[in-house]
Amino acid sequence: MSGPPRRDLEKLEESRSVRRTYGGAIFEGKGITIQERSGILTVKKMRIGSKAAAIRLGESIFIDGGTTTLQIARHIPAGTSCLILNGSGFLF
Known part of the structure; x- marks a missing residue:
């Protein structure tokens, strides 16, 4: 991933790897x-x-x-x- 962190988080959220929160994200993938x-x-x-x-x-x-x-x-x-x-x- 490259670019601004916000764009990276958007891509991760689209792939259902993370759930975005205020100021960050929570890992949603297989831990x-x-x-x-x-x-x-x-x-x-x-x-x-x-x-x-x-x-x-x-x-x-x-x-x-x-x-x-x-x-x-x-x-x-x-x-x-x-x-x-x-x-x-x-x-x-």
């Missing part, structure tokens, strides 16, 4: 499984997870589903006293 995604950019995700898992005593956090947020959950030290809310059964 890859979470197991496949977890193997992509793993080292970077682990680095993000280890830094984001710096939770202080008594803090509450919400961890959404996803492969990067899974690394956050994995890097929270055992015995950390905090409340973790999650809307996805994938982490637990």
Whole structure:
């Protein structure tokens, strides 16, 4: 694809690959499984997870589903006293 991004998004929407939204687009095509995604950019995700898992005593956090947020959950030290809310059964 070439040309202005708007034209590219129009072509992708016509092919039903994306659904346009205000300021962007949402992928509508066949995605890859979470197991496949977890193997992509793993080292970077682990680095993000280890830094984001710096939770202080008594803090509450919400961890959404996803492969990067899974690394956050994995890097929270055992015995950390905090409340973790999650809307996805994938982490637990």
